[in-house]
Amino acid sequence: xxxxxxxxxxxxxxxxxxxxxxxxxxxxxxxxxxxxxxxxxxxxxxxxxxxxxxxxxxxxxxxxxxxxxxxxxxxxxxxxxxxxxxxxxxxxxxxxxxxxxxxxxxxxxxxxxxxxxxxxxxxxxxxxxxxxxxxxxxxxxxxxxxxxxxxxxxxxxxxxxxxxxxxxxxxxxxxxxxxxxxxxxxxxxxxxxxxxxxxxxxxxxxxxxxxxxxxxxxxxxxxxxxxxxxxxxxxxxxxxxxxxxxxxxxxxxxxxxxxxxxxxxxxxxxxxxxxxxxxxxxxxxxxxxxxxxxxxxxxxxxxxxxxxxxxxxxxxxxxxxxxxxxxxxxxxxxxxxxxxxxxxxxxxxxxxxxxxxxxxxxxxxxxxxxxxxxxxxxxxxxxxxxxxxxxxxxxxxxxxxxxxxxxxxxxxxxxxxxxxxxxxxxxxxxxxxxxxxxxxxxxxxxx
Amino acid sequence: xxxxxxxxxxxxxxxxxxxxxxxxxxxxxxxxxxxxxxxxxxxxxxxxxxxxxxxxxxxxxxxxxxxxxxxxxxxxxxxxxxxxxxxxxxxxxxxxxxxxxxxxxxxxxxxxxxxxxxxxxxxxxxxxxxxxxxxxxxxxxxxxxxxxxxxxxxxxxxxxxxxxxxxxxxxxxxxxxxxxxxxxxxxxxxxxxxxxxxxxxxxxxxxxxxxxxxxxxxxxxxxxxxxxxxxxxxxxxxxxxxxxxxxxxxxxxxxxxxxxxxxxxxxxxxxxxxxxxxxxxxxxxxxxxxxxxxxxxxxxxxxxxxxxxxxxxxxxxxxxxxxxxxxxxxxxxxxxxxxxxxxxxxxxxxxxxxxxxxxxxxxxxxxxxxxxxxxxxxxxxxxxxxxxxxxxxxxxxxxxxxxxxxxxxxxxxxxxxxxxxxxxxxxxxxxxxxxxxxxxxxxxxxx
Numbered sequence: 001x002x003x004x005x006x007x008x009x010x011x012x013x014x015x016x017x018x019x020x021x022x023x024x025x026x027x028x029x030x031x032x033x034x035x036x037x038x039x040x041x042x043x044x045x046x047x048x049x050x051x052x053x054x055x056x057x058x059x060x061x062x063x064x065x066x067x068x069x070x071x072x073x074x075x076x077x078x079x080x081x082x083x084x085x086x087x088x089x090x091x092x093x094x095x096x097x098x099x100x101x102x103x104x105x106x107x108x109x110x111x112x113x114x115x116x117x118x119x120x121x122x123x124x125x126x127x128x129x130x131x132x133x134x135x136x137x138x139x140x141x142x143x144x145x146x147x148x149x150x151x152x153x154x155x156x157x158x159x160x161x162x163x164x165x166x167x168x169x170x171x172x173x174x175x176x177x178x179x180x181x182x183x184x185x186x187x188x189x190x191x192x193x194x195x196x197x198x199x200x201x202x203x204x205x206x207x208x209x210x211x212x213x214x215x216x217x218x219x220x221x222x223x224x225x226x227x228x229x230x231x232x233x234x235x236x237x238x239x240x241x242x243x244x245x246x247x248x249x250x251x252x253x254x255x256x257x258x259x260x261x262x263x264x265x266x267x268x269x270x271x272x273x274x275x276x277x278x279x280x281x282x283x284x285x286x287x288x289x290x291x292x293x294x295x296x297x298x299x300x301x302x303x304x305x306x307x308x309x310x311x312x313x314x315x316x317x318x319x320x321x322x323x324x325x326x327x328x329x330x331x332x333x334x335x336x337x338x339x340x341x342x343x344x345x346x347x348x349x350x351x352x353x354x355x356x357x358x359x360x361x362x363x364x365x366x367x368x369x370x371x372x373x374x375x376x377x378x379x380x381x382x383x384x385x386x387x388x389x390x391x392x393x394x395x396x397x398x399x400x401x402x403x404x405x406x407x408x409x410x411x412x413x414x415x416x417x418x419x420x421x422x423x424x425x426x427x428x429x430x431x432x433x434x435x436x437x438x439x440x441x442x443x444x445x446x447x
Numbered sequence: 448x449x450x451x452x453x454x455x456x457x458x459x460x461x462x463x464x465x466x467x468x469x470x471x472x473x474x475x476x477x478x479x480x481x482x483x484x485x486x487x488x489x490x491x492x493x494x495x496x497x498x499x500x501x502x503x504x505x506x507x508x509x510x511x512x513x514x515x516x517x518x519x520x521x522x523x524x525x526x527x528x529x530x531x532x533x534x535x536x537x538x539x540x541x542x543x544x545x546x547x548x549x550x551x552x553x554x555x556x557x558x559x560x561x562x563x564x565x566x567x568x569x570x571x572x573x574x575x576x577x578x579x580x581x582x583x584x585x586x587x588x589x590x591x592x593x594x595x596x597x598x599x600x601x602x603x604x605x606x607x608x609x610x611x612x613x614x615x616x617x618x619x620x621x622x623x624x625x626x627x628x629x630x631x632x633x634x635x636x637x638x639x640x641x642x643x644x645x646x647x648x649x650x651x652x653x654x655x656x657x658x659x660x661x662x663x664x665x666x667x668x669x670x671x672x673x674x675x676x677x678x679x680x681x682x683x684x685x686x687x688x689x690x691x692x693x694x695x696x697x698x699x700x701x702x703x704x705x706x707x708x709x710x711x712x713x714x715x716x717x718x719x720x721x722x723x724x725x726x727x728x729x730x731x732x733x734x735x736x737x738x739x740x741x742x743x744x745x746x747x748x749x750x751x752x753x754x755x756x757x758x759x760x761x762x763x764x765x766x767x768x769x770x771x772x773x774x775x776x777x778x779x780x781x782x783x784x785x786x787x788x789x790x791x792x793x794x795x796x797x798x799x800x801x802x803x804x805x806x807x808x809x810x811x812x813x814x815x816x817x818x819x820x821x822x823x824x825x826x827x828x829x830x831x832x833x834x835x836x837x838x839x840x841x842x843x844x845x846x847x848x849x850x851x852x853x854x855x856x857x858x859x860x861x862x863x864x865x866x867x868x869x870x871x872x873x874x875x876x877x878x879x880x881x882x883x884x885x886x887x888x889x890x891x892x893x894x
Binding site for chain 2: 027028030032063152155156158159162164183184186187188189190191200202204219220221222223224225242243246247249250253254256257258260261262263267268269270272273276277280281283284285287288291292294295296298299302305306309310311312313314315316317319320321324325327328330331332333335336339341342343346353356357360361364365368369372376428432
């Protein structure tokens with residue numbers, strides 16, 4: 001936080017200082033810090049909020065999660081709601097309305113000016129997971145014939161409407177984007193130069209229907225601070241800014257991490273028991289099917305295990321190590337696919353690499369476990385069987401860890417979500433099969 | 448890319464168009480796109496680079512990974528190197544020098560102006576994983592007594608030195624940071640107002656030794672575009688910008704995902720076989736220890752398995768499902784810890800929640816597997832044993848998935864790295880122990 005106050009001090013200040021003092025000081029406090037206090041202390045929340053200026057309450061609601069926005073807003077009187085809504089950003093209002101049913105949404109829309117309501121209705125019509133779904137419609141347009149000085153005067157005269165200043169845009173009479181002037185260019189160019197002379201005509205734009213994750217990767221790759229969103233004929237619809245993009249990337253990363261860990265969508269670390277069970281139980285049942293399938297393979301070899309019961313002792317090692325090796329490969333591959341870093345033009349090279357990793361790690365781990373098996377059972381063939389099974393399973397593991405996510409991606413199935421189930425099935429089923437199958441083939445040397 | 452050319456067309460253009468045409472058009476091409484071409488086609492790389500203007504080559508090297516920068520730079524003649532270095536950003540030069548041995552580094556330093564070399568030497572003295580290690584020293588300072596108009600004139604006159612314009616800083620005679628003026632404020636304020644009137648005196652600053660991951664989370668939480676870095680007495684040292692932060696956050700996320708998947712540091716999806724084996728084999732050996740430990744537990748019960756060989760068939764299910772459930776919990780907890788979202792003040796609540804999840808999922812999965820066990824063996828006690836073992840192990844799984852990462856974090860061990868090994872050890876060892884232990888206790892009903 002910008003202020004030197006601790007959260008506790010800040011809370012005391014907001015609850016007990018004279019309102020005039022709060023209003024004077026409030027610009028030194030980041031709205032996110034007030035949100036933290038409200039989450040922490042629901043009891044005093046209303047007291048704190050009621051003493052803040054409306055434009056500041058709007059910025060708190062702007063920063064809140066979509067599902068919190070409505071409760072925050074509706075804790076105020078109808079009249080204050082109207083004023084707060086006036087100060088809110090169009091994209092945040094859209095997020096709020098997107099969470100509501102029609103009756104609630106219409107109530108909020110009725111409190112907006114006609115112009116704002118039209119804007120927000122338009123924004124609501126876009127898919128929320130696309131560029132248009134995350135863009136804001138607050139941007140600044142200028143004319144190519146204006147000089148730098150005239151442009152600055154225009155910005156000075158319209159200060160109230162300008163929340164954030166990013167780039168300035170030049171559009172033609174049909175709203176088609178003709179160019180962009182960065183603020184850096186504006187402040188470093190002589191007063192008499194015209195916008196037309198400094199505008200960059202080749203503007204990187206985002207199509208309105210680009211997936212938000214793709215938008216995120218564009219920002220990440222090129223280091224943009226803001227990008228304009230255009231419709232199919234190149235008309236400027238809005239802008240996406242890097243701070244919104246960071247939230248999206250963070251949520252996408254969390255989702256990918258959760259999926260890799262076999263946790264379904266929508267689970268939050270501070271969520272309810274019911275949400276957690278709902279997100280996890282289905283995946284446990286999918287894994288149960290896999291486990292039953294693997295067990296059925298073991299069941300086929302009960303006759304062999306009956307003769308050499310030590311096989312049961314070493315079973316978990318072969319399958320488990322295969323599972324670990326498979327998880328390693330698929331983790332690297334799934335992340336590489338998510339970041340667009342995996343070069344599929346060189347698939348054969350990647351395949352050979354994973355084959356090499358499987359072979360090297362398989363021989364290393366296999367050698368150790370073969371010696372251990374020999375010492376445990378006092379039978380060199382027992383050691384050889386488990387060692388060879390380990391090598392084979394490690395190769396299966398690394399190859400399936402590579403191939404499964406790529407095939408899923410080609411089939412338009414999210415590789416983060418489903419790879420692990422398939423890879424574990426391969427390593428479990430084939431791990432048991434190699435180990436117990438080899439043992440059955442060489443059973444005369446084992447008993 | 449800003450240009451409409453495909454990568455193939457762009458390459459042809461850069462190789463075959465007249466140089467004058469390239470220099471005229473180059474500002475429409477993002478350096479990152481040229482980097483992609485260079486990576487793709489090493490053969491023609493030098494040809495392409497040699498035709499580009501030096502300030503543009505500098506921006507390509509600025510965008511390259513630290514380990515690529517040196518090769519790119521040293522592909523030019525000594526003279527051109529000097530010019531390119533002149534145009535490079537101080538933080539990127541520091542990254543480059545950080546990768547070199549002393550002799551190489553001194554050669555590069557010798558090519559800089561004295562002023563730049565001093566700056567870079569200073570930057571090299573900071574820990575590269577801290578705020579000071581990632582900051583740039585290119586920032587703009589203005590005086591409080593200057594008017595907006597004078598400030599704009601100053602920026603216009605110094606255009607060449609200003610690469611990016613973010614916020615403007617006001618410092619006192621001792622370089623102590625006194626306030627910040629955003630570009631938005633500058634362009635929306637009337638010409639005759641002084642900087643002193645519009646500067647924000649309470650500036651959020653980053654201490655120079657703050658860990659870069661913490662810096663990343665600050666930007667993510669508050670949506671900053673840039674933050675000033677100060678030393679212990681509040682002197683302005685440099686600035687950190689959001690585009691650098693995004694790279695850091697992306698790398699940290701990749702690292703966390705890799706660690707959760709049991710992959711060591713430094714593995715890249717397009718890296719070499721040797722790097723992969725080096726990052727993975729140590730973790731496989733750690734897992735091998737775990738697996739041997741679990742097998743030893745099974746070994747204790749070989750006598751029981753000999754009597755009821757079907758136990759071997761169901762063994763993998765109990766341990767495997769526990770492993771899955773444990774991974775689910777630890778994934779959510781580790782990610783929550785990484786984002787600072789997990790509220791440890793309510794640890795008891797979290798514990799009760801995971802206990803509930805373990806119980807509910809355990810009973811659900813346990814019931815199914817009990818019926819299956821009964822059908823397979825035709826013995827209701829066999830079904831009960833496996834069902835109860837499953838419930839117990841699921842509870843162990845969810846509780847250890849919560850407690851292990853939190854304890855590791857308290858012990859200053861990275862929870863992403865080590866949680867999985869411990870949780871799997873618990874679920875494997877205790878899973879086998881519950882299942883085979885119960886079977887041994889009720890062995891008279893099973894044979």
